[in-house]
Amino acid sequence: MANDKIMKITVTRYRPEQDAEPFQQTFDVPYHNETSVLEALFYIKDHFEPSLSFRWSCRMAVCGSCGMMVNGVPHLACKTFLRDYEGKAMTIAPLENFPIERDLVVDISDLIEKIERIKPYIIPAAKDKNMPLTKEYRQTPQQMEAYRQFAQCINCGCCYAACPQYKINKDYIGPAALTLLYRYDIDNRDAGSAIRDEFLSSENGVWGCTFVGYCSEVCPKHVDPASAIQLGKVKSATNYVIKMFKPE
């Protein structure tokens, strides 16, 4: 395309079978107004480096596969456009705070394990245990609105790449998992709060957060994990005071 502009894009490469450590490779990528970072990576793969590895799937900010660092900031590659970096160079690196598997692919198994750990599903109350499958739970629009925003998470890992607490303490449960924990805790169909309190109130739960707020800034789905964690602190503190006066 004749009218295309050119952007210098530096990509972090790492092929474990031949590289001792990650290195940088720079490409001149032509782009137009609609070119996303993901499409720029396709261009590099098609025209310069067929071996370049990166995760992607939906191309429309739904699947959460293409989280990566663009100029040092966690972004979804499909939702970030070269036009917003006009006149600047671009560096693309794998998500921070996760081990690199290959090129831009990181190992997010720690994030997945933490999400599983906090039991992110509806735990029915004892009275609902034997509810027939044909009977539905009732929920008003207001009750849904209470957690809707926190249910938008696509597990892209951008908040973990942004979090300075997770950087220094990998045992910290972290923004996405704590947000999901809070989302199920406040769901009126759920009765698992007491079970999840062990994670919510632990030193590596909400109290590991120092409210930097960068997670909410970078979240591509506007989930606002920092807000969920602060609300979780209120919940945890309330539980603490209740436990003080009502020992088991």
Place this chain on the structure above:
Amino acid sequence: MHSNRSDEPIYWLLFGAGGMAVGVVLPAIVILMIVAGFQDVGEASGMLNFHQVGAVLGNWLLSAVLFGVIMLTAWHACHRIYHTLHDLTIRVTKLHWFVFYGLAAAITFAAAALQFLIYCQLW
């Protein structure tokens, strides 16, 4: 992967209450004191003279409110500094914990002791 229940809620609740005290109640008290001080500046006879303040602290309600404000302000400030150390990349240890929360506790006890002495007209 078990992690202990955090006792942070105690400090966090004191910090939160202290934030309200510092933000809402303390300015009102400071303004009242400044106004009273300017109205009559005499050290012995003015509105803020020793006996006058002693009389204010002799009122159990005022004394309790002032104790609450002083104590919460101390806990708020110490908690804030303690956590700011972490933000300044200083690795906090148990020693820092004892210094800052110890200071808050000391201020609390000092305020309680002094106010009790004044309330009982022993000082």
